[in-house]
Amino acid sequence: MPRIQYFVAASLDGFIATTGDDLGWLLQFDGFEGGSESYESFMADVGCIVMGGETYAWLMEHEPGKWPYPSTPCYVFTHHEHAAPPGSDITFVRGSVTEFADDFRADAAGRNIWVVGGGNLAAQFAAAGLLDEIILSVIPVILGDGKRLLPIEGPTPPLELTASRTLGRGIIESRYLLNSGAA
Template identity: 40%
Template sequence: MTGKRKVVLFIAASLDGYIAAKDESLEWLFKVEGEGDNGYSEFYDTVDTVLMGKKTYDWLMNHELEEFPYKNKECFVFTRSQIQGTEDVTFINDDVTTFTNQLKEQEGKNIWIVGGGGLLHSFLKEKLVDEMILTVAPTIIGNGIPLFKEGDYQLDLSLKGTRNFNQFVELHYCVEK
C-alpha cells in the first residue's frame, strides 16, 4: 500500500452518544441484534496498527480474554507511566501528535484508534483522525462514558456512506482537513 496512511476511528456508540455505561459495561451493546460481525472483520483487514489508551488496555486485560484480541497487529498503548512492553503491545509515552504523524508516514495499512475517550479527545483536538466509522446502536443508556468529550475543537465531516447491520446503523465519515 502506498501513500499516506489514515488514522481511522471504528467504534460503536449508543444513540445518545455513549461508548460504555458509567460502570464501563458494554452489556447494552450486546443486547442489540446485529448481522454477522457488523462489519468488524472487513474493517479489521484494512488496518495493521492499533492505538489505544492505557485505560482501554487495562479494561481488555481485566476481561479474561483467551488471547490478546489484536495479536496480529502492531499495537501501541499510550500511557503517562514508564511500562515495559509485552509481546503484544508497546507502551508509548511520547507526544501523541509527533508519534502518530511518524506512524502515518510509514508504509502500511490504516491505523485504528480503538479507544478510549481521553485518547480520542486528544486525536480529535489535534486533527489526527482522517475517517470515522461509527456504528450506532438503537439504545439510549442515559449516562456513561461519552464518545466525544466537551472541548475547544470543531471538526467538519463529509459523509462517505451508510450501511445497516440489522438493528445497527454504520455512519462512515471523512474528516475534512
C-alpha cells in the first residue's frame, strides 16, 4: 500500500535547518557514501511530492531556473503567490493537508507520497494521522538550535523501527512506521 513518507535529514540534536534556514551544515556532507543510492532508491517509489512554502522558496533561491522534480507532481502549501518553473507540475495550495490528501493519492497513482518539508508541514500530516513513515538520516553535527525535525504536541505512541543502516561519514539512516496499518 502506498505510504505518505517524510524522508529527511536532521542534526544529531533534531534540527532540519538553522533558524535562518541555512543548510550549510548539511550540504558539507554532499556525496557521502550510500547517499545517492539511498535517495535514488527512495525516489523510484515516489509518485507525488508535497512541500511547504519555505522549502519551495529555498529551492527557488538556491537552484534558480532548475526544478529538481520535473516529472513528479508536486503540491506546495503556501500563503504567498509563486510562479512555477517551466516544465514543472506544481500546484500551489492553501488549507489543511486532509483537504488535499485524496488529490495527493490520485496524483501518486499507486506510488508513495513524499513530504519534503518542512517540519511544520510534516507535523500537520502526523497530527492528522496521515504520516505513515519517517525515513531519517541523522547527520553527525550538533546545531544547538534551529527548525525542529517534527514540531508536534506531546509524545507519539512508540514508533516501529523497520530498518537502520550506517552510511558514509557517520550518517545513520533509520526507517520508522508511525501508523501500524501502513505496512
